[in-house]
Every structure is written in structure tokens, then in C-alpha cells.
Amino acid sequence: MRITRRRLDFLQKIKQLYEATNLPVHYARVAELLGVSKWSAYEMxxxxxxxxxxxxxxxxxxxxxxxxxxxxxxxxxxxxEAVLSGKTLEEKVPVKEWRQVKERLLSLCEELKKNNPRELIEQLMAELPGLERPLIFSAYMITLLIVLLQTLSEKSISLIKNVVMNAVKEEIGLAIFAGAVLGSMMKTATQFPLLSQIVSYMGRFQINLAELNKSEQALLMDFLEKGLEKAT
Structure with a gap:
């Protein structure tokens, strides 16, 4: 994913304005400061x-x-934040594929409110073995964990969400989320016949987290936050 100089200018200006007020920014203000039309700023x-x-x-x-x-x-x-701090994106990030996968998985998270979680668990488990890209596999694992989270008590869900959202680093937040959900499931292992298989996938997920770059970890953390918002 290449970030052009023009796009960096817009990102830097948005970040500057956002940090000054801690409030989201209107595109007209960005246009004024960069000397472009409002519509050009909006489109960018x-x-x-x-x-x-x-x-x-x-x-x-x-x-x-x-x-x-x-x-x-x-x-x-x-x-x-990751890009502007110098942790640039590498070409291995499949932008178009990532966008498509993210949209599909987030729609599954949203459907959790009206569908049976166990059916979705089986569907995701069937698709995981065929996923080769670490980023895509990790997104599926996060979705699976979000689905599994719905089988826990409301108190457990609230506690796990609060801990994850307060994590300082993306890798830590993702690892905490995975560990917390899996740990909670272990307490009721008899209810999860697929638990041993889930644990084996978790090993690959943890390896992926350590190998993914900062930008990819940021993508996953953003995905986790959106998924939790839609599902809970």
C-alpha cells in the first residue's frame, strides 16, 4: 500500500487538528489549511x-x-497513527482483499445479534484451514473469538472489552483479547466440543501477531474494535 505525499499531507493535517482539540475534524477546515477546495478535501x-x-x-x-x-x-x-509515526505499510498488505474480508467479517459480527453463534462458529472453523495470509487468518480468528465471546456472561463480555480497549499497544490488546476469551472458555470446556481445535489455531494466531508489522497490527486492532461494537 503506497502512501503518496499528498495523502500524507492530509493525514498529518487531520492528526494535527485532532490532537489540538481531541475532536473529529470537518473537511472544510482541512481544505482551508491546505489551500484546496472543500470538495477536493472531502473526496480525499x-x-x-x-x-x-x-x-x-x-x-x-x-x-x-x-x-x-x-x-x-x-x-x-x-x-x-502507525503510518505517521514512521511504521510504514509494506507491500504485502493486500489492500483490496483486506477491505473485502473486513466488510464480510464485520457483517457476520453484526448478524450475531439475530443468528445462532454456534452455526457461525462452525462456518468460521471450516474456512480457517484454507487461509494462508497471516493478516487474513488473524482477522478470521478475531471474528471467531468475538463469536465465542457471545456465549459468555454479560459481565465477562464487559470486563474483556474494557481490558482490551485500554491496552497501550495493538499487539498487547490483541493478545489479551485472545487469551481472555480462551481462558473463559476453558472454564466451561464441556460446552465446546471444538475447543482443542480452536486451541491449535490459537497457536498460529499468536505466532502471526509476533510476525505482523505494526501497521498490520493496527489494522487488526481497528477491526477488533469495530467487530466488538457491532456484535455487543
Missing amino acids: LKTLEKEGFLASQYEVNQGEKFPGRAMVLFAPTRLA
């Missing part, structure tokens, strides 16, 4: 969002004469 920020560097949200502009119109605001993601 939406492109950066699609690539995982920015997250958008909508807020109602109370300052308008007729309040009610929503503004789109942007904030840097973990991936943007």
Missing part, C-alpha cells in the same frame, strides 16, 4: 477512510440557522 478524506486511515461520524450542526443538517467529521485511526 473519504478515500482515506475507505483505506482505513480515517474514521467518519456525523453530527448535527447546532450553529446553523435551521439546525438538523448533519455534518461529516473525520478522525485518524490506529493505522494512520
Whole structure:
């Protein structure tokens, strides 16, 4: 994934504005500071969002004469932080494939609220052996762990989420999440006939975490946060 000078300029400006206020940034402000049109800034920020560097949200502009119109605001993601800190992305990151996989897995997480978790567990377990890319395999494992998390008590789910979200580093947060879910499952091992197979996949997952670069770890942590948000 190549980051052009122009894209870096936009990312740096967003990061600067975000850190100054700790609030998401309107594209018009970025356009003003970079000397480009509002529409050029908007298109660039939406492109950066699609690539995982920015997250958008909508807020109602109370300052308008007729309040009610929503503004789109942007904030840097973990991936943007990793890139801007000098931990550049390597070409081995399959951008298009990653985007497709992420969208599919996040949709599965969202469907957890109305579908049987055990059916999804079996589906993911059947697909895992055929996955070769470490990043993609790890995303599937995270999805599997999110599904398994739904079989635990609400108290356990809340505790695990809080611990993960407060992790200082991506690799630590991902490892804590995996260990916490697996540890909780061990207490009720008789309910999980596939537990031994899950444990074997967990070994590969832990090796992947150690070998993935910082940008890939940032992608996975961002994916984990979004998956938890959709599933719980």
C-alpha cells in the first residue's frame, strides 16, 4: 500500500487538528489549511477512510440557522497513527482483499445479534484451514473469538472489552483479547466440543501477531474494535 505525499499531507493535517482539540475534524477546515477546495478535501478524506486511515461520524450542526443538517467529521485511526509515526505499510498488505474480508467479517459480527453463534462458529472453523495470509487468518480468528465471546456472561463480555480497549499497544490488546476469551472458555470446556481445535489455531494466531508489522497490527486492532461494537 503506497502512501503518496499528498495523502500524507492530509493525514498529518487531520492528526494535527485532532490532537489540538481531541475532536473529529470537518473537511472544510482541512481544505482551508491546505489551500484546496472543500470538495477536493472531502473526496480525499473519504478515500482515506475507505483505506482505513480515517474514521467518519456525523453530527448535527447546532450553529446553523435551521439546525438538523448533519455534518461529516473525520478522525485518524490506529493505522494512520502507525503510518505517521514512521511504521510504514509494506507491500504485502493486500489492500483490496483486506477491505473485502473486513466488510464480510464485520457483517457476520453484526448478524450475531439475530443468528445462532454456534452455526457461525462452525462456518468460521471450516474456512480457517484454507487461509494462508497471516493478516487474513488473524482477522478470521478475531471474528471467531468475538463469536465465542457471545456465549459468555454479560459481565465477562464487559470486563474483556474494557481490558482490551485500554491496552497501550495493538499487539498487547490483541493478545489479551485472545487469551481472555480462551481462558473463559476453558472454564466451561464441556460446552465446546471444538475447543482443542480452536486451541491449535490459537497457536498460529499468536505466532502471526509476533510476525505482523505494526501497521498490520493496527489494522487488526481497528477491526477488533469495530467487530466488538457491532456484535455487543
